[in-house]
Amino acid sequence: MIEVKNLYKRFGDLEVLKNINCRIASQEVVVVIGPSGSGKSTFLRCINLLEEPTSGDVLIEGVNLMDPKTNINRMRQEVGMVFQQFNLFPNKTALQNITMAPMKVRGLNEKQAREEADKLLDKVGLNDKAHAYPQQLSGGQQQRVAIARALAMRPKVMLFDECTSALDPEMVGDVLAVMKDLAKEGMTMIVVTHEMGFAREVGDRAIFMDEGMIVEEGTPEQIFKNAQHDRTKLFLSKVL
């Protein structure tokens, strides 16, 4: 479903991604782990072109995002993203945050958008918060609204960029629970995370990155119990 080929990303002299290659199948949950600055987030952001790769190809269902003829706005509708800092629209209620893009981009009318949004709020357990503004919500609640907002575009794949790193520990569980449900429903997911428990439990595949390269990949079982590379072993010994 997603294919990344020979992906390079440079910020000035700094090479953040070096020759990344990977394929992600439909309904697969891929967890990306690795130390800070290893390029995990940049890799994720290249998949919806929030970062423009320096070179290489990113294909989603066979459509190459790097092709200048590709309508990138159209492609981004297929790729939902959840950010570390939530990035909810502060001047809109939870409900409006969710209905905004379906109305403006998918062209739904308000009633349709509301019906869908209500279902999504239900799904993330926040139907009583529909009319709350983001600042009235806890971090965990904001992040769940953000997940609902991304799902409202009916994406085929969801990208999670360290989406629990900015949360109080007690809030993390609620967000992870929503993500587990999504995984069970068969959503294709790429999850950059420091939550190793989640990675082991939910991931179909784990990718370990360091210094802009994929060092090792395999099932979470292989990576966590039987890592082949010293760098992976060292990292895991520190975080587990």
Add this chain to the structure above:
Amino acid sequence: MEVVINSFPVLLMGAGMTILITLLSISIGCVLGLVAGLSRLSKSRILSFFATCYIDFFRGTPLLVQLVIIYFGIPDILKDVQGYLVAALGISPFFKNIPVFAAVLIALSLNSGAYIGEIFRAGVQSINKGQMEAARSLGMTSHQAMRFIILPQAFKRMIPPLGNEFIALLKDTALVSIIGFEELFRRGQLIVGATYEAFAIYLAVAFIYLAMTLSFSRFVDYLERRLRTGD
């Protein structure tokens, strides 16, 4: 005191004119400022270059000088051009002068547009980058993201500096008395010329300006409080 009371209606008419040109200039200035501000933020180098030139010129030179260039300087050039055209083409002269009101409006609008352009730019840049990324990740075009997500948030932050700009411009309108436009200060000057009551009249003029600026800044405070929902 009597002279102040007697001349008060005339001064108030002047104040009315002061408010009128301030409101008109700010309105046009907002449009110019939006265009200039967004041009400065635009990826197009040419657009951003011209916007920068405009903003630098009108913020970096005195309003008084801009005013006399527009009222005296530009008609001079136009008349020269007209002279050539009349001689070359045999047409009859069609241009005499820029009306005072038009010159005032052009100068004040261009001047406030430059300041407001910077207010717009700063307002837009103050919005967290994550807002644009979130909007784009949902499939919005950069135009939609700007219009539905960034600008509504930025406008709210622009209200206090826009209020300041309004007050600054209102006070600066006194300068247009130099080309004979009869706003509040010019009316005061004319009354002083007739009555020689400089202190009383100019003090009255000052207090009328003060009443206008104070009531406006209270209004801005109120507006700011009302709009303080979410962020």
